[in-house]
Amino acid sequence: MNKYNLIDFRKNHFSQFGEDGIVEKILSECRIDGGWFVEFGAWDGQHLSNTRWLADNGWSGIFIEGDPGRYSVLEDTYRKSDRVHTCEAMVTASGPSSLDSILASTPIPKDFDVLSVDIDGNDYHVWEGLVEYSPKVVIIESNATFPFNVEFIQRENDCLGSSALSLYQLGCKKGYSLACYNDINCIFVREDLFSYLSLIESSYAFLFHLGRHGGSGGFFVSDYKGVWDWLLPQEIGWGYNDIRIPAEYIEPHQLGLTKAARILYRLIRRGRASFPFTKSPHQILLDRSHHYRIVQESDELLPLFQAHKKRG
Incomplete structure (x- = not known):
């Protein structure tokens, strides 16, 4: 079996940093052919979208956008669609505008296929608050200026974002494994599907440094x-x-x-x-921060360099 790095499959149909090609490879390897997606903030459903190519290929989905002007364009685009639903909302970590609450009013299944989160700040808290649904693949934005060994979770409703390491740790808690990092987004695959992938290397540290081409350099x-x-x-x-x-x-x-x-x-x-x-x-x-710590001790750093092991 030929092994690969998912970062090598970067391709943009509508996405910005190759997410379309990476997710396309994951779905192919996991034998997912058609299904449901959710994306927020969705902008107009096309601009730098990580899921528009799925909608164009017959998938069902939900686009969520909180900006009224952008939502107006989004709604017009899919007004006549019976597959793609739109929702005007500012997604929060809890309460009536939480992702759980919003999705409960739609026909989307509990184990839908692709979730894309890009709201420039509260991404960590919104994903943490998603408990009723278990998407198979999660694309979520990190603050790419943090080095690989910084745990940082922003306070809710700030605009700093959270570090890749903290998102990685959250993913592990929620039953996901990091499959790719492209210097902006962490792309997770649900643990029960991760064995379908044939990655050359699957440690957090390797994937982080493989995907990184810019950022702060640690200063x-x-x-x-x-x-x-x-x-x-x-x-x-x-x-x-x-x-x-x-x-x-x-x-x-x-x-x-x-x-x-x-x-x-x-x-x-x-x-x-x-x-x-x-x-x-x-x-x-x-x-x-809600949590901020620099991981420096060798006994804590070592697991970040170890290959993925099935949990549970």
Whole structure:
């Protein structure tokens, strides 16, 4: 049997970072031919969608979008469809706008096939709150600026997002195995189907580094509003250890320490950089987190490098 890395199957029909091709390979290997999908925020049902290609190939599904303008376009697109349902809602982790509650009003089966979550922040909490349904494949966005060994779960309703490691840990708790990471999204497969895949390597650390081509390099973390924060005070090469840098002044590809220092110096001279001296970068992240910890001990790091083993 030929083994493979799912990242090599990246292909975009409508998706942004190759998710269409990766999911297509997973569905083929798991012998899933047709079924149900759910995607939120769905935008207009086409723009950077991870499931539009499924809808175009005869699948049934549910698009959920909270922005009224985008939803109007989405609704018009599928108004006459008897397979694809649309819903205008801001999905929350619990209550009447939770995913469980929204899906309960639809004909979707409990073990539907593909769930795509991309809401720039609350992704972790919404997936954690999904308890009545067990999708076979889950595509969920991480904050790609966190290094592989950072546990970070944002506070609900912030816009920072959660780290890949915390999403990986949540997936394990919910009965899923990480199948691919593409530097933005973690793609999980339900444990009972994971054996259908023939991955070359299945450890979290391998999949993370295989999929990563950018990010912060371990020095910075950014929220979805474009503010970059230093991650570790001891990694900073000069006295100030609580500098915040607006992303509109420094592009992600410029974030080498030497270049960042030069640019920051120029910004300070021009009076365009602000310094919240009252808080350390560690405290800033703590304030915005439900949970934040850097995994550094070898006995905790080792399992992240070990190949997948069937749980339970």
